[in-house]
Amino acid sequence: MPNPPTDLPYLIAPDPARPGLTRQVQGVDHTGAIGPISVVEERPLTIFLNGAEIVTAMTIGDYPEYLALGFLRNQGMLRDGETIKGVDYDDDLQVVVVRTDGTTTYEEKLKKKTRTSGCAVGTVFGDMMEGLEGLTLPAAQVRTSWLYALADQINRTPSLYLEAGAIHGTVLCHQARPLVYMEDVGRHNAVDKIAGWMLSETISAQDKILYTTGRLTSEMVIKTALMGIPVLVSRSGFTAWGVEIARQVGLTLIGRMRGRRFVCLSGEDRVLRDANLSAVADEPRKSARKGGGDD
Incomplete structure (x- = not known):
């Protein structure tokens, strides 16, 4: 049986106000005005x-x-x-x-x-497919009401991306509740931080959702599958190999999720459309995260 939702507080990292994560550099905008621009440290x-x-x-x-x-x-x-x-x-x-x-x-x-x-x-x-042979993920149901609630909360969470851009976010969720939010310059770093947190806190993966701003490529699907997480959601699009692997292991794969829209290319039978679309707000421009082809 899946473990109950963790009682640990929602961990949001990094704190966009933390010193040392960004620096101010002088830049020129489209009008020719000169001023300080916040950029992410690496x-x-x-x-x-x-x-x-x-x-x-x-x-x-x-x-x-x-x-x-x-x-x-x-x-x-x-x-x-x-x-x-x-x-x-x-x-x-x-x-x-x-x-x-x-x-x-x-x-x-x-x-x-x-x-x-x-x-x-x-x-x-080594072999990219190593560990996937014979792997079948739990057939976890996902409700569209959870997805819309998660997207709205995640998009409104204070973040380094909203402060300076040029960064990816990944969130581990249980139903409609975000558990851990991690950001980094690479989407793989953010996923690995989630995996490290789960290992440190002994958190079960079988009833969780992984939300990412990154593309749903083969290696993102492989990482999610090997972590044992049955649902992967992204603001961005898919690659063909990523979709193929998701279908092979039974991973529910949902991409291009913005506002009311999303596309499911694997595990459609596990998606319960229980949300009232007329009650789902459009994504506010000021809180929109990157997606599409951004890396």
Whole structure:
């Protein structure tokens, strides 16, 4: 049975008012006026596993421990049941070290590293389809009333995107309730932070919804499926391979969700259209997030 909704408070990260996430630079607008423009900071974070350097990701720098844990889990470098002995972050060196009680197989995976169409650490180690064979996700029902309520709340949440743009958001949800909101310069970073949080807090995935502003590409679908989340929703569009994989594993895949509109290309039979469309407001321009072809 799915676990009940977590009692943990809704975690929104990063705080757009937090110092060091943005900087002011002088710019010129379309009228020729000169003034300060807020832009997102970007810094490297190097992830080690049991003493071996695995990857350097470009990130905004918040929640490095969640990012490291989620990245290693989503790349298949942390096995189910493996005990995590420690996660140590050095802010000066911008390094995070994850230590486990098991032997890792990262050497072979590093030899087979594959670049994908993703941004930031959109990298898959080894066979992209590894772990999907025989995988069938829970047939979780999703109500359109939940989707509209989530989209409205997420779009109105104070965020770094609304402050400076050039960033992606990902939200873990249970029914119509957002649980964790993460942002980063790459949509994969944001997803990995969610995965790291779920691993740290021992949160079940089988009754959750993952909402993202990023494109529904093959690697985004693969990450969601391997995390065990049965529903993936995005403001953006799809790739053909992403749709094919979603149908293969039974993932409900919903994209181009803005205002009253959305498109479901996998799992349509699990979508319950219970919302009154006349009561669903158009998306306010001032709170609109990016989507479409943005990366």
